[in-house]
Amino acid sequence: MGRKKPSAAALLFIIMVFELSAFVLLSLRVQPIDLGAILFGVMMVGVFILQYALVNHFFPYIDRYILIIANMLAAVGLIVQYRLNPEIAFKQAGWLALGMIAMVFALLGVWKLAVWQKRRVTYILAGGGILLLALTLLMGRSAGGATSWFSVLGSTFQPSEFVKLIFVAVLAAVFAQPLQKRRLLLCFGFCGAMLGLLVLQRDLGAALLYAGTFLILLYVGTNKLSLVGLSLIGLGGGAYASYRLFDHVRVRVAIWQNPWAAYESQGYQIVQGLIALASGGLLGMGLGLGAPNVIPAYHTDFIFAVICEEFGLIFGVAMIAFYVIFIVRGALIALNAKTRFDMLLAFGCTSMITLQSFIIIGGVIKLIPLTGITLPFVSYGGSSMIVCMMLVGVLQGIAARNGQAEDEMLEQMEGNRP
Amino acid sequence: MEASAYSVLAMIMQYWFIIAILYILFRIVENAMAEYRTHRQIKKEIGKQFFGYIEIEACDVGEMQGRRYGIRKENVFGRSKRCEIAIPSAALDASHGMVVLRGKKLMLFDLSHAKGVFLNGDRIEKQAQLSDGDEIRAGNTVLRINLER
Numbered sequence: 001m002g003r004k005k006p007s008a009a010a011l012l013f014i015i016m017v018f019e020l021s022a023f024v025l026l027s028l029r030v031q032p033i034d035l036g037a038i039l040f041g042v043m044m045v046g047v048f049i050l051q052y053a054l055v056n057h058f059f060p061y062i063d064r065y066i067l068i069i070a071n072m073l074a075a076v077g078l079i080v081q082y083r084l085n086p087e088i089a090f091k092q093a094g095w096l097a098l099g100m101i102a103m104v105f106a107l108l109g110v111w112k113l114a115v116w117q118k119r120r121v122t123y124i125l126a127g128g129g130i131l132l133l134a135l136t137l138l139m140g141r142s143a144g145g146a147t148s149w150f151s152v153l154g155s156t157f158q159p160s161e162f163v164k165l166i167f168v169a170v171l172a173a174v175f176a177q178p179l180q181k182r183r184l185l186l187c188f189g190f191c192g193a194m195l196g197l198l199v200l201q202r203d204l205g206a207a208l209l210y211a212g213t214f215l216i217l218l219y220v221g222t223n224k225l226s227l228v229g230l231s232l233i234g235l236g237g238g239a240y241a242s243y244r245l246f247d248h249v250r251v252r253v254a255i256w257q258n259p260w261a262a263y264e265s266q267g268y269q270i271v272q273g274l275i276a277l278a279s280g281g282l283l284g285m286g287l288g289l290g291a292p293n294v295i296p297a298y299h300t301d302f303i304f305a306v307i308c309e310e311f312g313l314i315f316g317v318a319m320i321a322f323y324v325i326f327i328v329r330g331a332l333i334a335l336n337a338k339t340r341f342d343m344l345l346a347f348g349c350t351s352m353i354t355l356q357s358f359i360i361i362g363g364v365i366k367l368i369p370l371t372g373i374t375l376p377f378v379s380y381g382g383s384s385m386i387v388c389m390m391l392v393g394v395l396q397g398i399a400a401r402n403g404q405a406e407d408e409m410l411e412q413m414e415g416n417r418p
Numbered sequence: 419m420e421a422s423a424y425s426v427l428a429m430i431m432q433y434w435f436i437i438a439i440l441y442i443l444f445r446i447v448e449n450a451m452a453e454y455r456t457h458r459q460i461k462k463e464i465g466k467q468f469f470g471y472i473e474i475e476a477c478d479v480g481e482m483q484g485r486r487y488g489i490r491k492e493n494v495f496g497r498s499k500r501c502e503i504a505i506p507s508a509a510l511d512a513s514h515g516m517v518v519l520r521g522k523k524l525m526l527f528d529l530s531h532a533k534g535v536f537l538n539g540d541r542i543e544k545q546a547q548l549s550d551g552d553e554i555r556a557g558n559t560v561l562r563i564n565l566e567r
Contacts, residue, residue: 011445018438025431029424065450072442283436286428311435318439325446332454409488410460 008064015072016045022079022287029288037082044078044093051100059107061403062396066329069322070377070392077378080307083288084299088380095382099389106390110397117341122173126190129166132159133197160198160206161383165390167194167210168348175221176341199242204249205371208359211235213351220347256369269296273364276309284312299380301372304364323357333395336402346398349391469519470565472503478558479507493517509557517548524548533557
């Protein structure tokens with residue numbers, strides 16, 4: 001089908017040069033030259049181009065720009081992580097590779113399989129999700145005050161990440177069908193259970209994320225502001241209740257309002273983050289010249305502060321812009337979707353990724369209370385990277401479906417020429 | 419490299435990094451918008467011509483079942499390969515019938531010699547007007563009209 005696409009060659013070229021130049025700079029940071037950095041840079045660029053070429057070749061209908069943005073963000077993440085500690089960069093590269101494979105699986109799963117909408121599957125998924133979170137609550141190890149990690153195969157595994165996929169799939173399946181009281185109530189119950197479990201696990205960031213995605217899908221799916229209003233009241237009540245019941249929540253709100261008062265203890269992280277942002281100014285201090293190690297969780301939650309300190313605020317705003325473009329592309333895929341389920345699934349995935357980025361960036365710049373979630377694609381974190389890539393895979397799968405359906409329609413337009 | 423030299427280099431590179439990422443951002447937006455515009459054009463083309471489609475709901479030729487044909491100005495169906503909707507069924511005449519788009523109206527014409535064309539169960543005389551969801555039977559083939567709203 002003669003669908004002409006503007007060449008992305010110039011774009012890819014600049015990205016390659018960008019990435020390589022950053023690693024070359026990093027290699028010069030020590031004496032003697034760290035050839036490992038250059039090697040790593042070359043490898044990462046190679047993987048990027050390879051993945052782009054392969055995916056583009058085998059799946060011609062996918063959204064290239066989402067792929068490019070995800071890779072770009074991951075590249076920036078890798079650059080900063082190498083700067084912080086080459087070890088974590090290597091690990092993250094491994095997670096990225098796994099993530100790419102997972103993305104392809106997710107893509108195929110959504111494109112080729114039609115099971116996700118079936119009632120039985122939805123119930124199984126919902127039950128599985130609740131079970132997974134409940135298990136984490138009971139068995140998990142505490143890491144940074146949130147009982148959300150447990151060890152599988154020697155590396156920590158964060159189930160609330162994978163449950164994201166389940167959550168989106170279940171909600172999309174529910175709202176794809178016409179409104180029905182019983183189903184809606186069951187759905188509310190499911191969400192309530194998930195949110196409750198997350199709050200109990202003190203994973204407030206995830207709770208906020210799931211709540212936001214739920215509201216978005218609720219509105220897009222049912223189009224009834226009344227339901228949305230009702231849910232908002234419910235969620236607001238839940239938030240207030242957790243504020244009264246849980247110390248952890250109170251602390252977060254307190255340090256959000258005035259981190260300077262608790263500078264030595266709980267407010268330390270936010271304050272250091274803010275200082276880092278300010279130190280960077282618009283142009284940044286220069287790669288490798290900042291002082292990120294004073295910020296707790298500098299390679300995960302606060303990576304945005306590290307990036308802004310060294311690359312500057314203009315760069316930081318550009319990154320935010322990437323996430324905004326992500327929303328637009330994701331929404332386009334959703335609007336081009338041929339079935340309601342596809343549309344809701346696309347909106348769900350887009351919301352998950354972009355809401356998450358806004359929540360953590362908002363927390364770092366003290367716009368909203370800080371929550372412990374990662375910056376998609378950029379932060380160090382295996383589960384986070386894999387799940388985000390899978391969400392992208394789902395979006396690509398839906399895009400593939402769209403493209404295929406449109407090509408089929410076009411073919412039919414040709415009909416049966418004599 | 420010495421620390422001071424590195425500092426200078428890093429600061430210079432900063433300008434490059436910022437320009438690069440802004441350029442990348444700009445290009446992504448540009449390219450995406452161009453692609454979107456081409457895509458919109460294609461969809462408009464489809465939309466303009468896409469009045470609806472005719473679906474083969476049932477046919478004694480198994481593999482024809484489920485096939486859909488976009489409705490064009492003239493849609494002749496029959497056994498002949500020259501038809502827009504060519505159905506290799508012995509129960510059909512070479513040119514059995516025709517669906518014609520006249521302005522906003524969709525008309526059905528009987529071109530068969532004796533076999534006849536049936537609209538929603540009733541045999542039509544020469545021509546009849548079609549609406550969304552109508553069922554056309556010719557020989558052992560059932561065609562369904564689906565119109566875009």
